[in-house]
Every structure is written in C-alpha cells, then in structure tokens.
Amino acid sequence: MAVGLHDFPLIPEIKGIRIGVAEAGIKKPNKKDVVIFELCEGASVAGVFTQNAFCAAPVRICQKHLGLSDGSRYLLINTGNANAGTGKSGLDTALKTCEVLAHETGVSVESILPFSTGVIGEPLPVAKIVAAIPKALENLSGDNWKSAGVGIMTTDTLPKGSVRTFEFEDRTFSIAGISKGAGMIRPNMATMLGYVCSDIAMDVEVLQAILKDVVNKSFNRITVDSDTSTNDSCIAVATGMAGNAKVTSVDEPLAQAFIAAFTEVMQELAHAIVRDGEGATKFVTVEVVGAAVEPDATKVAFEIAHSPLVKTALFASDPNWGRILAVVGRAGVDGLDVDRVQLHINGFEVARDGGRSPDYLEEHGKQAMAPEEIHVVLDMGMGSESDIVWTTDFSHEYVTINAEYRT
Amino acid sequence: MAVGLHDFPLIPEIKGIRIGVAEAGIKKPNKKDVVIFELCEGASVAGVFTQNAFCAAPVRICQKHLGLSDGSRYLLINTGNANAGTGKSGLDTALKTCEVLAHETGVSVESILPFSTGVIGEPLPVAKIVAAIPKALENLSGDNWKSAGVGIMTTDTLPKGSVRTFEFEDRTFSIAGISKGAGMIRPNMATMLGYVCSDIAMDVEVLQAILKDVVNKSFNRITVDSDTSTNDSCIAVATGMAGNAKVTSVDEPLAQAFIAAFTEVMQELAHAIVRDGEGATKFVTVEVVGAAVEPDATKVAFEIAHSPLVKTALFASDPNWGRILAVVGRAGVDGLDVDRVQLHINGFEVARDGGRSPDYLEEHGKQAMAPEEIHVVLDMGMGSESDIVWTTDFSHEYVTINAEYRT
Missing domain, CATH: 3.10.20.340 (ArgJ beta chain, C-terminal domain)
Known part of the structure; x- marks a missing residue:
C-alpha cells in the first residue's frame, strides 16, 4: 500500500551503463534477485555506506575495492540474503562471488563492487549466485532499468526509479537511478540500496563530494522505523559519455547544474522508499x-x-x-x-x-x-x-x- | 493482555495513610478517576518527576509545593486528562483544584500535591474534579489501596500494587505502593504514576536520596514505546507511625533494610507497568x-x-x-x-x-x-x-x- 508512489518512469539508456538481471532463487523461486551493472572503462564511481558497526561483508569489500585506483567495472547485487552478521566466512563468500564475475568478464577482482540485501545472519548461498552470474551477463542491456528496479526489491511493493535530463551549453545530460528499501530504514550516510548513474564526465573526487552532500539532503533524511540497516549503500556513477570537458570542481557552473538535477533524482528515490515504507498509509x-x-x-x-x-x-x-x-x-x-x-x-x-x-x-x-x-x-x-x-x-x-x- | 501480571495483592493499612476514591466522570462515566491520599502530619514525602520540558502543569506545582517546608498532607490525583500542553491556564486550573481540597480539609494550599494523567492538550475539567473532591474525602480509609490502584488507571488493563514487610530489631515495617502506566512509557527520573508509602520514620532528605537511587534501578529502566510522558511522577511517603527512631542516614542498618524491601516494591511496580504495556504479549x-x-x-x-x-x-x-x-x-x-x-x-x-x-x-x-x-x-x-x-x-x-x- 505505497503512498503516492508513481509508476516506474521510462528510463532511457545512460551511455556507458548496461544492466543484466537473473533469477538465482536465493530466497524465493521466480523472483529476479541478482542484478549486474556494467560500467564503461574510465567511469567515475563514488559510494557512501552504512555507519552501522555491524556492517555487512559486501559493504566492507566495497569500501576496500572503491579505495583502489583500479576503477570499478561491475556492480554485483543480490537480494534475499544480506550477508551481514556472518563473521569472517561472510567476507569469503562475498569475495568468491566477485572472483567468479571477474573471471567471467576478464576484469580484476578489485573492479567488482558487491552488494547484498535480505535476511541478516544466514550464510550467503554462493552456489546459487555463481550459477546466476552468466545468466545476468547474457542479458546485459542499456534498457534494463525497470528490471533492475524489480531485481533489487525485498519487502518493497513497487520498483523505484527516477530520471532527469538537463541542458548545459547545448549538451544534454542524463541522470537515472534506482533504489530499494521499505523497512530497517533510517539511513546513516546512505540507504539500502541506491544506484544513480549519469553520462556526465566528472572527477571521482568531485562526484564523491557531491554524493556525500546530497545524501545528507535525501537518503539521510528519511526514516521508516529508526533502524539503520547493516547494508546501506548508495553508489553514483559518472560514465563521461556525454562528452563534456571533465568536471573538476564543484564550483563549476556545470557541477551546479548537475547538483540541482542530481538532488531531484536522489530525493525522489529517497521519498519513494518512504512512500513504500512497510505498512505505510501516510x-x-x-x-x-x-x-x-x-x-x-x-x-x-x-x-x-x-x-x-x-x-x-x-x-x-x-x-x-x-x-x-x-x-x-x-x-x-x-x-x-x-x-x-x-x-x-x-x-x-x-x-x-x-x-x-x-x-x-x-x-x-x-x-x-x-x-x-x-x-x-x-x-x-x-x-x-x-x-x-x-x-x-x-x-x-x-x-x-x-x-x-x-x- | 497483560503478561504474567499477578492479581492486586492484599495491602494492609499503612499507619498514617488514608485513601479516598470517587467518580468524577472526567473522560468516561462509571469510572473511578479521582483519588485522594491523606498523609498524617509530620510524614516525610519525597518525589521525582518527568524530565520532559513539556512537563504538565500539576508536575510544576508539585515540584514547587514539595520544595516548601510546610509538609505535604494530601495527594490529589485525576485520570482522563493530563493537564499537559495547556499553557498558563493549565497552572491556574491545577491550582484551583488544590485550593478547593485545601479549603475542604483546612490545610494550606501548599500542602496539596496535584497529579493528572490522560489526554494531553485539553483543558482540565475543573468543575467535575471539584465536585468529586467531597465524595472522595467521604470514603477516606486505610483499606482503599486496590480501589486507588483502579482509580489511577488509564489504558492499563489491571491495577498494579506491591507490598512488603520487613523486621528490624523486633519491629515490623511495611511498604506498599501502586503504579499506573501502559503507554508513553520511557520514564526519565520517574514514571507516570507511582505512589509508595511506608510507616517507617525517616528524614525527608534520606527518603529523597533513596527514592532517586531506587528509581534508577526500577522505573527509569523500563520502556514500552520510548516516549517519555509529560506527567511522570513518583512519590514516596514515610509516615513515621512504625515508631522507630527516625532514620537520618542511608548508612544506618535500618536504612539498608528499608532499601532492600523498597527496591523490591519499586521493581515490582515498574515491571507491572511493562507487563501491562499497551498490547504486550511478552x-x-x-x-x-x-x-x-x-x-x-x-x-x-x-x-x-x-x-x-x-x-x-x-x-x-x-x-x-x-x-x-x-x-x-x-x-x-x-x-x-x-x-x-x-x-x-x-x-x-x-x-x-x-x-x-x-x-x-x-x-x-x-x-x-x-x-x-x-x-x-x-x-x-x-x-x-x-x-x-x-x-x-x-x-x-x-x-x-x-x-x-x-x-
């Protein structure tokens, strides 16, 4: 019973982004539960993560991989299991799924960012996810945004997406994102989960600064039930395919135009989580x-x-x-x-x-x-x-x- | 659906305490909703109150009256209306009920302590309470503990009482108390409401110190829904009728014996509020x-x-x-x-x-x-x-x- 939540918008291809979706049967049969984002080489990737000390194994690996200079090429997301409260073996299982995806695509393990959401405290069903990876890679496409929105749902009743375009000096830029979450929602530095991609060319440090700032006006200002998740993650990607001269400072006019549209997308995605909050009628x-x-x-x-x-x-x-x-x-x-x-x-x-x-x-x-x-x-x-x-x-x-x- | 909440215990008369109860029809008809405690002259009275900045008008008056040297003689309690969030007129209405009781009993206004519980933000129905005061005074008795327990209930499903006796140097001491509360329960310095009386003779400073300490191990360690009430009040009375040499220090052996029994009573009353917490099944x-x-x-x-x-x-x-x-x-x-x-x-x-x-x-x-x-x-x-x-x-x-x- 989502409150005033609109249908998933028509999201056009964001140049440099392809998405694949598969059914791994992690928690329930016939449910899309594995999503892979493929990012073009050279994309800037920024991320913010839960401040919960019991942060999930994939969050720890994301933070480590994002800090390396190699550049992120794939986001690997599963629902149905959070891989949180799983101790040291949780790190091993998360890394194993990264290794398989790296092997299948010929990139380094460090260029894979893993994300999990679902039940806390149960071992990640690695074999199911490994089996689903080739299937998701098979249907990689620029048009899979809605399917990805569905693929990351848990108790959500509807997929959540947002898209904006803006013009700057005769060039058109696009920003699109998806989010999920309905319970255990009191994000602290990010929510569980948000992915926003743009074709803008932007230094990763600038993107990270903007993400951190805008998260504080969007995902970090929503709450359903006061419980900060163990798996909160919000990722921003700038593929650079729009062809602009790379943004290197938040003070540039283009950065300001981007922030305005980016804030709208982030707030719409954050509000969508509240509108679909567990049991919400208001x-x-x-x-x-x-x-x-x-x-x-x-x-x-x-x-x-x-x-x-x-x-x-x-x-x-x-x-x-x-x-x-x-x-x-x-x-x-x-x-x-x-x-x-x-x-x-x-x-x-x-x-x-x-x-x-x-x-x-x-x-x-x-x-x-x-x-x-x-x-x-x-x-x-x-x-x-x-x-x-x-x-x-x-x-x-x-x-x-x-x-x-x-x- | 209270959880493991025992029947109201048989509470014997505590020498120096009489209780009267009446139906004022404040919120509902045929409901005991006004309770008066009469304390013997010379009784020591200690109190702790909510830390909520929006504390109710009666709480402010209690704090003022308790600080005066005159000595408290009556506790005047109503349910059905909290007289909180009522601004300056709330103070006037609470004081008005004290004045009427003082007039009826021939004591000073300052020796009356008023307490209210119920809906926040609505004007106190003074006329109804004033009309009920003589009725409550008419049935003052040492045996009215259970009736008082019922009289202070709001969403409580059962009245809550506790009693202990202990021996010290061939003398028997009694401690009895009642409490109420089921929602808006996250006491901070006291709960809404608790009244514990003993026949022990004890300096008021010692009683206040013991009350403050024991509240932190009982009422201040319970929570139903995290919301601290505007009206939390816990009162301890020592009538001195047991005839012991007045306790003047917490280090006296009798004080230690009292604290042990007092803590049991206070914890039982606090637990009773949790056991009867709104909707509690555990x-x-x-x-x-x-x-x-x-x-x-x-x-x-x-x-x-x-x-x-x-x-x-x-x-x-x-x-x-x-x-x-x-x-x-x-x-x-x-x-x-x-x-x-x-x-x-x-x-x-x-x-x-x-x-x-x-x-x-x-x-x-x-x-x-x-x-x-x-x-x-x-x-x-x-x-x-x-x-x-x-x-x-x-x-x-x-x-x-x-x-x-x-x-």
Whole structure:
C-alpha cells in the first residue's frame, strides 16, 4: 500500500551503463534477485555506506575495492540474503562471488563492487549466485532499468526509479537511478540500496563530494522505523559519455547544474522508499524551523518521526498533537522554552505559545490529518535554523510484515 | 493482555495513610478517576518527576509545593486528562483544584500535591474534579489501596500494587505502593504514576536520596514505546507511625533494610507497568554485559528495547537475532569490536564472535523465543560494566490501542 508512489518512469539508456538481471532463487523461486551493472572503462564511481558497526561483508569489500585506483567495472547485487552478521566466512563468500564475475568478464577482482540485501545472519548461498552470474551477463542491456528496479526489491511493493535530463551549453545530460528499501530504514550516510548513474564526465573526487552532500539532503533524511540497516549503500556513477570537458570542481557552473538535477533524482528515490515504507498509509514531511542550531532541528525532526505514539496517531488520522509536543519536550534540547513552541499541520495552526491555539477546533485537526500527505511544521521559537525529515505512519501492516518477515 | 501480571495483592493499612476514591466522570462515566491520599502530619514525602520540558502543569506545582517546608498532607490525583500542553491556564486550573481540597480539609494550599494523567492538550475539567473532591474525602480509609490502584488507571488493563514487610530489631515495617502506566512509557527520573508509602520514620532528605537511587534501578529502566510522558511522577511517603527512631542516614542498618524491601516494591511496580504495556504479549529483560562503561550498556539496552524490528520479531516469537546485532552496531558505541559480541536468548547461545554460533540451530532459536518471558543477554566483550532494561514486544494491539486512544 505505497503512498503516492508513481509508476516506474521510462528510463532511457545512460551511455556507458548496461544492466543484466537473473533469477538465482536465493530466497524465493521466480523472483529476479541478482542484478549486474556494467560500467564503461574510465567511469567515475563514488559510494557512501552504512555507519552501522555491524556492517555487512559486501559493504566492507566495497569500501576496500572503491579505495583502489583500479576503477570499478561491475556492480554485483543480490537480494534475499544480506550477508551481514556472518563473521569472517561472510567476507569469503562475498569475495568468491566477485572472483567468479571477474573471471567471467576478464576484469580484476578489485573492479567488482558487491552488494547484498535480505535476511541478516544466514550464510550467503554462493552456489546459487555463481550459477546466476552468466545468466545476468547474457542479458546485459542499456534498457534494463525497470528490471533492475524489480531485481533489487525485498519487502518493497513497487520498483523505484527516477530520471532527469538537463541542458548545459547545448549538451544534454542524463541522470537515472534506482533504489530499494521499505523497512530497517533510517539511513546513516546512505540507504539500502541506491544506484544513480549519469553520462556526465566528472572527477571521482568531485562526484564523491557531491554524493556525500546530497545524501545528507535525501537518503539521510528519511526514516521508516529508526533502524539503520547493516547494508546501506548508495553508489553514483559518472560514465563521461556525454562528452563534456571533465568536471573538476564543484564550483563549476556545470557541477551546479548537475547538483540541482542530481538532488531531484536522489530525493525522489529517497521519498519513494518512504512512500513504500512497510505498512505505510501516510507520507509525512516533518519540518522543524526556528531552531537555535541545525543539529537541534535535525534531532527534534527525527524524534517526532520515530515516536510510535505520533506514528500510530498519524495512522488513525487522529489530531493527537499533544503527542508531538511531548516528543519535543523529551528531545533534550538545551534552553527550550516550551511557551514559544508553535505547531502547524497541513497549514492549520494547532498549537501556539506551547498550548492549544485559541482558534483551534477538533474539526480543523481532523481535516488537517485526513490526507495521505501530511506536512508537520514545528517552530521551536529559538532561532532561524531548520531541517526536514520524511517518514511514514505506523500501521497494523507494519507489524504484520515484520512479524512474518522470515516466514 | 497483560503478561504474567499477578492479581492486586492484599495491602494492609499503612499507619498514617488514608485513601479516598470517587467518580468524577472526567473522560468516561462509571469510572473511578479521582483519588485522594491523606498523609498524617509530620510524614516525610519525597518525589521525582518527568524530565520532559513539556512537563504538565500539576508536575510544576508539585515540584514547587514539595520544595516548601510546610509538609505535604494530601495527594490529589485525576485520570482522563493530563493537564499537559495547556499553557498558563493549565497552572491556574491545577491550582484551583488544590485550593478547593485545601479549603475542604483546612490545610494550606501548599500542602496539596496535584497529579493528572490522560489526554494531553485539553483543558482540565475543573468543575467535575471539584465536585468529586467531597465524595472522595467521604470514603477516606486505610483499606482503599486496590480501589486507588483502579482509580489511577488509564489504558492499563489491571491495577498494579506491591507490598512488603520487613523486621528490624523486633519491629515490623511495611511498604506498599501502586503504579499506573501502559503507554508513553520511557520514564526519565520517574514514571507516570507511582505512589509508595511506608510507616517507617525517616528524614525527608534520606527518603529523597533513596527514592532517586531506587528509581534508577526500577522505573527509569523500563520502556514500552520510548516516549517519555509529560506527567511522570513518583512519590514516596514515610509516615513515621512504625515508631522507630527516625532514620537520618542511608548508612544506618535500618536504612539498608528499608532499601532492600523498597527496591523490591519499586521493581515490582515498574515491571507491572511493562507487563501491562499497551498490547504486550511478552515481558522482555534486556541485559547488556561486558560493556567498557555503564552508559554504553544502558544505551545499547535501551536501543534494543526500542527497536521496532526487534519488538515485532519478539511479538512473532521469531528468532531474528540479526536485528539485535544490527541495533548494537548502530548504537554508536566507541571502539565496538563486532567480532567479540556474543548473544544469548533464554540461555541459548545464538551469536558468538559477531556471527551465528557454530552450534546454533533454528529450532533452538524458536524454542528460546517461545515463552512469554524473554531474557536477552548481550555481551559486548569490551569490559565488565552492565545494565538491565525491561520492555515489551510490539503487537497489533499496540497499534490498535494508540490509533483509537481518543475515540
């Protein structure tokens, strides 16, 4: 029951990128669960990964391989098994799949980036993945974006994609990406999983800097259930096939044009994860303004977004706004003066000066909470800093999905 | 569907304490919702209160009145309305009810301590409470403990009480208490609400010190849903009627004997809140050992207890232990070496050296997760500090209760 999630867009070929998809039968039969991205030689590849100390084996290998100068040529992705909490043997199995793909394609092992998502703590079924690799290589194509979007799904109900083009000095550039994720979503430095490719030519250091910055305005500002995944990974690829003079600084006008379009793609992919959040019936924007310092705004926004009481009230479309104030009060903000706090929901003033607004009527609250899209604006009355977080409500379906996840 | 919650115990009269109960019809008809404790002159009264900055009006008044030297004579408690998020008029309404009770009983306003619990953000129905005060005073009695336990319930399914007696130098001392709470439970300095009375004679400073210390081992170590209430209050009363020489130091042998029995009462009351947690089907003890410093153990224990993914797995009796490791990894513990982490559930070794135990079988996990009482022991492998937190699972019933709370 995704909230306002559009159909997968028509994504044209991004020059320098080919995608292959196969069914390995890792967790379920008849499910696309292995995806391979082939990147042209010389592509710039940037990545950000989970900050969870229990990060998965493939995350560790990605970080190591990305740091080498060799250049990445293939992304190897499987769903159905996260290869996390698998200790040292997890590293061996992840590396084994890289070795097989390297052998089949004639590249070095270090130019393969592996990604896994699914159940934590069970051994990776290496043989199944190895058997699927040639099948995925057979159907490599520039037109496989939607198929790849489907191939990386776990509890997602729909594949998630986004595409933008922009013009710069008579040249057209394209950016396309896919993402997945619906539960264990509280990304910290990246989400599980996002892949965004462009035909722009860009230095890898610039691409990495842009990725890190934009992730903080997109994937790192969404939360479904406060649990940071062990496998979060977000990869940006610039193939250079658009033919521009290579971007070497974020200050170049072309870099700025790229950032604008890239941010749109990244936010759309991040929002898509929230819209398809496990059991989601609402898409909620939590905007905190009037903070003394930005970290206060970020903290309060996430605390509101994580509160089970706020989330169940959202599910019920119940304007139980007192729960939001209670969260603000317990968030531990230094110097908070509750008598200056204001609250708006979908444009209705609900609370003023720390209490119910004089003009507030219960019917306003009900009207404000009725839509699928809820915009909460909390003014702390302390300064001019702000932040935005996107989240979902908490429904019966969330409990059902997560109680029955492994069955 | 309370988990292993025993019937309300037979609580004998605590000399110096009388309790009156009435129906004010604050939120629902035919529900006891006003409770008055009468304390004998000279009783020592200690209190700890919520740290939520949006603390309720009655909490502010309690803190002010407790700080005065006059001595507390009455506790005035209502359910159905929290008088929180009500701004300045909330203070006026709370004070008004104190004034009426003071007038009726001939004591000073400052010797009344008011407490409210219920919906946040709605004006306190003063007239209803004022009308109920004489009725409650009419039935003041030493035998009304169970009736008081019922009178302070909100979403609780059962009243919660605890009683202990202990002997010291041929004298018998009694400690009795009641508590309430089922949701918005993540006490910080106290819970919403607890009242514990003893006939011991004890200096108020000593009683306050003991209360603060024991709260940190009982109410401040439980969590249902991570949301700290605006109204948390825990009050300890020592009437002095047992006739002992007044305790003036925590180092006295009698103080130590009192602390032992008092801790049992406080933990039983705190556990009762968890056992009756909204929608609870499990009573879960999360014990973190092997931490380098105690705050790390506390933090990790609460993070595990708050994780929606862990809680829904507990609800399903699903040994999805990878979710527990994922929480440990994201908890932000400095210097965590995941390869040293061990996990036991109800005595079964599940994870060793950061991965699945070599001997682990899925059937062990299922067996471990089946009972209503779950004991998780997470060894961080970093040192010798530890802490314990008690919590519940996350069920459909929790969502139902909180989505329909105000209807």
